[in-house]
Amino acid sequence: MENQILDVLSLQKSALLRLSTSSATERMEKLRKIESYLMQHKNELCDALYADFKKPASEVVIAEMLGVKREINHTIKHLKSWMKPQSVSTPLMLLGTKGLVQYEAKGLCLIISPWNYPFNLSICPLVHAIAAGNAVILKPSELSPATAAFIQKMISSLFDPSEVAVFEGDASVSTFLLEQKFDHIFFTGSPAIGKVVMAAAANHLTSVTLELGGKSPAIVGPDVNVEEAAAKIAWGKFLNNGQTCIAPDYLYLHEKNYYSFLKALEATVETFYGKNVAKSKDYARIVNRRHFDRIVSLLEDAKEKGAQVLFGGKTDADDCFIEPTVLIHCTPEMRIMQEEIFGPILPVMSYQDELQVTASIRQGDKPLALYVFSTNAEFNHYILDHTSSGTSVVNDCLIQFGHNELPFGGVNHSGIGKSGGHYGFVEFSNQKSVVIQRTNLLKNFYPPYGVKVRWMIDFVLKWL
Structure with a gap:
């Protein structure tokens, strides 16, 4: 070859x-x-x-x-x-x-x-x-x-x-x-x-x-319609079995709607794929056994370090199947919070104020995408202004890739x-760059640099 x-x-x-x-x-x-x-x-x-x-x-x-x-x-x-x-x-x-x-x-x-x-x-x-x-x-x-x-x-x-x-x-x-x-x-x-x-x-x-790629966060504000936001995040996360470079990698939920959102998210996943996800014709598989094993190892490491499976968690190595899975009680020392997941596992953390969220995001590498869900423009602007990402979306997921008039790409x-x-x-x-010369005005600056030329140079320096 x-x-x-x-x-x-x-x-x-x-x-x-x-x-x-x-x-x-x-x-x-x-x-x-x-x-x-x-x-x-x-x-x-x-x-x-x-x-x-x-x-x-x-x-x-x-x-x-x-x-x-x-x-x-x-x-x-x-x-x-x-x-x-x-x-x-x-x-x-x-x-x-x-x-x-x-x-x-x-x-x-x-x-x-x-x-x-x-x-x-x-x-x-x-x-x-x-x-x-x-x-x-x-x-x-x-x-x-x-x-x-x-x-x-x-x-x-x-x-x-x-x-x-x-x-x-x-x-x-x-x-x-x-x-x-x-x-x-x-x-x-x-x-x-x-x-x-x-x-x-x-x-x-x-x-x-x-x-x-990288670890692209999603931040849900305290004022959202939880059912609508849950559906958008579930679609963005579990499309293609989570194997999307701009998928939400992990999720910040405000403590005000933490439990209501998770309840809506679980209901949404069931609506999308049924009670038995393995039988759904609308759910892809992990591409191969090596990637399956990698994702399962992230899940097991998180569980060993105190994370809890809220729902999902079933796997089938022969079919490279991993159920849509939501993890709670996640902490920074877990591998799943350090490595890009690239699979259908969503770690969730709660927060009290946006300062806490942006400080945490800035500690990691700059992500390819960032998603913020809120009807409060001031909240949205604060998140966007205090973080850096290649792309960002307010109140949805993944749609930036389909916008023909915007640049798509990462940062660092x-x-x-x-x-x-x-x-x-x-x-x-x-x-x-092409410059087409149509006059000969610059000849006035050619040497020898007599009094007249020096005067013109000084004039240009002062006024241009």
């Missing part, structure tokens, strides 16, 4: 000029081909994701297909305007010039995608890369092999390898790819592997986008760079 990768890299390097100078119409046509293939092979994609971790078909449509289709349509609608050079205002010192920001393709791009939303998080960055005029090598996760095979089949049927190519395989394939010289790397995954990617990119001074430990809509296009572009 290494020789195949090198051959494709050679082909793509030869195609870079053609791709970077392609028209908006040509790029949009490529995006339409992806959309058309997706709609024609919807059932095949659903089957692949069910084979990988029993993802319900409705969740495939909501969380995999809809996001890609939305990104394609939004990009097609705006691509011509995005590609146009953007004029900027002229400083007085450069009177007579014209300044532009010209967006040019970065060139050869590598996308390494994760297993939790293996189609969406492969194809959305691909849409941005194509829109910006790049050549792309895509490495899907080996932990979702059926979906990786679907992506391979789709891309090979739609694109010449000189434009887009897919390489499947284990971590050794990613390692070899990271040893090559790319112009940009887009990685989605854990912070630990993100550090590996960033270190490899540093060898070639390659720019990176790192969509990582939870990510570097942004994606989504225009921000995704820019991420795969070099913003080249």
Whole structure:
């Protein structure tokens, strides 16, 4: 495979000029081909994701297909305007010039995608890369092999390898790819592997986008409608069996509505998945045994250190099944409060005032997402102003990922760079500054620096 990768890299390097100078119409046509293939092979994609971790078909449509289709349509609608050079205002010192920001393709791009939303998080960055005029090598996760095979089949049927190519395989394939010289790397995954990617990119001074994760908190204020907030948090947490990078990782409940909220949350989970969750067709599974064992070990560690299972807690290793589980009496020394859970376990803590909450959040790494539930604008602003996160949502969960006009990404430990809509296009572009000189006024500052020139320099220093 290494020789195949090198051959494709050679082909793509030869195609870079053609791709970077392609028209908006040509790029949009490529995006339409992806959309058309997706709609024609919807059932095949659903089957692949069910084979990988029993993802319900409705969740495939909501969380995999809809996001890609939305990104394609939004990009097609705006691509011509995005590609146009953007004029900027002229400083007085450069009177007579014209300044532009010209967006040019970065060139050869590598996308390494994760297993939790293996189609969406492969194809959305691909849409941005194509829109910006790049050549792309895509490495899907080996932990979702059926979906990786679907992506391979789709891309090979739609694109010449000189434009887009897919390489499947284990971590050794990613390692070899990271040893090559790319112009940009887009990685989605854990912070630990993100550090590996960033270190490899540093060898070639390659720019990176790192969509990582972390422990994203949800804070419920004292004034909420507990039934409504419980439903939103349950959906955000247990969608895809908790394997969502922006899922609420842990929950702060105000002591005023602590018990009423937990009661509503338990009722909501039963409404969503029935009394016997294992038989629900609407509940996915953990992707593999290794991740199952990791999550169970977090649960057992918490219980040993004093946490109590309020409801849930059932597991089945043969089916990689973990029931929606809520833990109370959680404390900072528990591993479940230190590591990203990435599964259907929700630790809950009570609080008395927002100062206590924000101080606790700031002690950890900056999360990818933060959720605050309250009808009190002052409370919401206080939480947002006294914490740092890549994204935030007031009175809902997960919806920030679907907002085309907002940047999506982390901060520091939870990510570097942004994606989504225009921000995704820019991420795969070099913003080249262009200054067009239309006068010769600067000749008045050329040497020799006589009295007149020195007077003009002093004048500029004083007044500009």
